[in-house]
Amino acid sequence: MHEEQAIDTERKKNDLSPEQMLKVIFDYTAKIANERNLDRVLMHMADMGREMVVADRCTVWLLDQQKQELWTKVAHGVSELRIPVGAGLVGLAVATGKPIFIDDAYNNDEYRHVLSSGALTTDQLTGYRTKALMVIPFRNNEGEITGCYQAVNKLTEQQVFSAMDMEYLTLAASYSGKSLESAMLTNEIEETQKEIIFTMGEIGEIRSKETGNHVKRVAEYSYLIAVGLGMSLEEADVLKMASPMHDIGKVAIPDAVLKKPGKLTDEEFKIMQSHTMIGYNLLKNSNRHILKAAAIVAHQHHEKWNGRGYPQGLAGEEIHIYGRITAIADVFDALGSDRVYKKAWELDRILNLFKEERGQHFDPQVVDVFMEQLPKILEVRDLYSDEILNADVPE
Known part of the structure; x- marks a missing residue:
């Protein structure tokens, strides 16, 4: 696993050229548009964000209004995570609707305040060490915040994200927020179909x-x-x-x-x-x-x-x-x-x-x-x- 990460780091030590950036965008928007499975839509979104800004990890967080939680089922390096809606910097970004941009998390007053307050962070949940960090909220077609992108640890020699990276991730978030609404509607329809089919199947067995x-x-x-x-x-x-x-x-x-x-x-x-x-x-x-x-x-x-x-x-x-x-x-x-x-x-x-x-x-x-x-x-x-x-x- 460590060897794979080292190879990946070596391969991605430079920012993408404009031509490479366009290819990433075209490739992933096509994959997302043609995908029906919600988990794979989310993974494509995470992969697109990671490649665009050359990050070590990228997570797509979704807002669960009913449970008042932020959750991700698909994230690089971790399994499903759920945190209270106001927890950590992802919670702050979703609550305020404003992006967060940090060069050195553990020497940043805002990040240290989150840690000292006892609020849950993904580092505490996963044991991962965050350095550079970007969090970009995204919205649905009605302009409501439905989640956010979180990019962690830049893989270039500078090891910090740039203003251009924020623009790129904002672009990915804008596209993803609107695409995700359609994917979630399709997923809801299919989950409803599945529930009906299971129920009908159970009727035959219960008899x-x-x-x-x-x-x-x-x-x-x-x-x-x-x-x-x-x-x-x-x-x-x-x-x-x-x-x-x-x-x-x-x-x-x-x-x-x-x-x-x-x-x-x-x-x-x-x-x-x-x-x-x-x-x-x-x-x-x-x-x-x-x-x-x-x-x-x-x-x-x-x-x-x-x-x-x-x-x-x-x-x-x-x-x-x-x-x-x-x-x-x-x-x-x-x-x-x-x-x-x-x-x-x-x-x-x-x-x-x-x-x-x-x-x-x-x-x-x-x-x-x-x-x-x-x-x-x-x-x-x-x-x-x-x-x-x-x-x-x-x-």
Whole structure:
């Protein structure tokens, strides 16, 4: 890590030329405009600010009005941070709407006052040592302050920011504040869609006396497998949001079949199988990309690689990759959980079955990636265990 930072410092010891500055601006504004994921929008913004002013670190802080906090989920060198809205110099900049420019933080009266007052600073939270510092508030389209840029420690030989750096970071803040409003609106819409999809998915599971954590686990398993297969993060996110709907068709299955503790008759099994077509028919006419993916998952998650699944008897790559991924995620969670008709299987027994069914029930490549991702999958299983869920429910 230290070697990487040393190389980075060496590479960035000079201020950018006008041509380099334009390239950075054009590159990052294009990335931000085309990005849907809020975390990655924020990271692009932080990277753009850092490169423009040749800083060691750049953080994009957002104002949470409801909690009266400033927070950053994406920052160079740290994980998520939250501080009271008036804390530190970032809080001061947001409160006053004025930029802050400091050459030597620990020899600056204003900064030392923040430390001596006991107010939280990012240095205290992270153990990082700030020298040069700039904080630039940014505003939304209505002119309201919604957060700020914080650039820390100049990497040139002078090790101090210039008036031109402040102009550049102000430019980045002006663009970012307005772009962020659009990105947050898109994120809010997608989070609402996700919440609705999870809720609808839970309805199907609750009817069969299973927990909502089943759909959460299947969603997370599907995401991990998709990423392991080399899918883009965007497509993996789509599958993660869509997979909770895999059993939505169960809402139309009679209780006598759905909740039967013993083995189903042939006729009852045909009724149970119909949940794939019911789910597909519920979702197939949507023009929303998440619900289109959910229609595929609902339709195909019981197809088998060898062509002996249902409802269509698709084989091999005739089965959409979403269906192939959700199939193994769903079976893993179903076998590892207590159900009305069986006790949970031990992990070794499940893994042995997957090895036997590699190339039969399951896509061989998906099985291989599942095995590679198993440590992370087990972490998810523990995080969203039914025991934890049940422990939160009062008797």
